[in-house]
Amino acid sequence: MYTASDLRKGLRLKIDGDPYVITEFNFVKPGKGQALYRTKLKNMINGNQFERTFRSVDVFEPADLREKKMQFLYKEGDKFCFMDNETYEQVYLTEEQVDDAVNYMTDNIEVEILLFEDRPIGLSLPNFVELVVTEAEPWAKGDTVSGATKPVKVQTGATVLVPTFVSEGEKIRIDTRTGEYLTRVKS
Amino acid sequence: MTERHHHEAFRLARKADVLGLRANLISAIRRFFDDHGFLEIDTPVRLPSPAPEEHIEALPSGEWFLQTSPELCMKRLLAAGYPHIYQICKCFRKDERGALHLPEFTLLEWYVAGFDYLRLMDQCRHLIETVMAPFAPGRKLAWRQNAVDLSPPWKTMTVADAFSNYAPLPLQEALQKELFDDILTEFVEPHLGLDRPVFLFDYPSELSALARIRPGRPPVAERFELYIGGMELANGFSELTDAHEQRRRFEDALARRAEKGFSPYAMPEKFLDALPAMPDSAGVAVGVDRLVMLAAGADRIDEVVAFAPEDL
Numbered sequence: 001m002y003t004a005s006d007l008r009k010g011l012r013l014k015i016d017g018d019p020y021v022i023t024e025f026n027f028v029k030p031g032k033g034q035a036l037y038r039t040k041l042k043n044m045i046n047g048n049q050f051e052r053t054f055r056s057v058d059v060f061e062p063a064d065l066r067e068k069k070m071q072f073l074y075k076e077g078d079k080f081c082f083m084d085n086e087t088y089e090q091v092y093l094t095e096e097q098v099d100d101a102v103n104y105m106t107d108n109i110e111v112e113i114l115l116f117e118d119r120p121i122g123l124s125l126p127n128f129v130e131l132v133v134t135e136a137e138p139w140a141k142g143d144t145v146s147g148a149t150k151p152v153k154v155q156t157g158a159t160v161l162v163p164t165f166v167s168e169g170e171k172i173r174i175d176t177r178t179g180e181y182l183t184r185v186k187s
Numbered sequence: 188m189t190e191r192h193h194h195e196a197f198r199l200a201r202k203a204d205v206l207g208l209r210a211n212l213i214s215a216i217r218r219f220f221d222d223h224g225f226l227e228i229d230t231p232v233r234l235p236s237p238a239p240e241e242h243i244e245a246l247p248s249g250e251w252f253l254q255t256s257p258e259l260c261m262k263r264l265l266a267a268g269y270p271h272i273y274q275i276c277k278c279f280r281k282d283e284r285g286a287l288h289l290p291e292f293t294l295l296e297w298y299v300a301g302f303d304y305l306r307l308m309d310q311c312r313h314l315i316e317t318v319m320a321p322f323a324p325g326r327k328l329a330w331r332q333n334a335v336d337l338s339p340p341w342k343t344m345t346v347a348d349a350f351s352n353y354a355p356l357p358l359q360e361a362l363q364k365e366l367f368d369d370i371l372t373e374f375v376e377p378h379l380g381l382d383r384p385v386f387l388f389d390y391p392s393e394l395s396a397l398a399r400i401r402p403g404r405p406p407v408a409e410r411f412e413l414y415i416g417g418m419e420l421a422n423g424f425s426e427l428t429d430a431h432e433q434r435r436r437f438e439d440a441l442a443r444r445a446e447k448g449f450s451p452y453a454m455p456e457k458f459l460d461a462l463p464a465m466p467d468s469a470g471v472a473v474g475v476d477r478l479v480m481l482a483a484g485a486d487r488i489d490e491v492v493a494f495a496p497e498d499l
Binding site (some may be wrong): 004005026027028029030031032033034035036053056057 | 240242243244282283284285286288367368369371372376394395396412419422447448472474
């Protein structure tokens, strides 16, 4: 169990049966008054957020969360299927649970599946992925403004802003946390 | 030099200005009290029984506790005939950590025999005006987007008025619903002392463990707090000298602590023995770290000490 003094940004708690992460945390206390722990909490299953103030007498259950390396196999309907390469166990996530990560998921990519009490609820991608540019406007000669960018389409169907010199068929490295282009990769 | 040591040296080197400012400010405080005929005293930080207050947690130290304030020993000195005393010391409060809180912090506390809380408010203003002068050009103190004018007179506002001015519900209702601290911190404090320092005064009688109560409808504790830039800076009051009443309040606080499962404290009997001999007086505590924050324009208390607990 956690007590109020364990509360901090990033801590994961179980409240009313759901896992929550503390996204904002503030300790407030009038000199002679009670300690108030002001938090903003995000439900890790449905993304709902709310604010809640706790007191020093409150106790909390930790959320039973763990991550497991799995491989993305295929998408069927609105379900994404992942497999543990050691046990061959398969799990499914919905489009909602996969969310923006779909922009960077290629077949067979290895991801961390987030499990809450052994139920899959989300995933985290590797920080960097390499994707092939499938559609790009050709580079206009003379377009030498440094820092100029253009949108291109990559193999997952997502759109990425890249420097103007990147052309169709090239492989680029992307930071999945920011969605930003990093560099071209020689294949 | 290891990478880690290098980082540490850099971190501390960047604090040179603020640590210098801190030292100057503390010297100025001592000078003020020396000029006003006060005796600087030094009481033990380890105590067998801290003041029994409902919401202040003392850290155990062996069989005893680290002081949460020097109040009880200082009042024993007052009772023994030391009429003007001050102290700058470390105090310890368990689990208090935030942008304005360190579990080990520096407190300035002083007592004046013959004063009541109103005269002490005025002396508190005089002290802060004097020691902050070098950091407030044109008497304007810049802190957190506020320009606070330190020239007198400073504002005063009763707690009841502050609630009717700023809170979504009146003081009595907040007390009944046990939401006083919630409402105070969320709705009232952010308005206090933005353009000029504010003394909040006349507290609900139930919120003052060691202050004198003035009868009336409702009775109020002769207690004040000073706010500058929305930050609580000082807490003072006319001292309760009735030992029976004091024992009853301590017993209440200990009973409420027991209900909540907080650690038990022994009754500070030697303090209660001395209390009847204490003259009418007033005392106040000022958060020195927070005063340095104001002088240095620091947003977080960590910025004004060389080492926060996480640096140790």
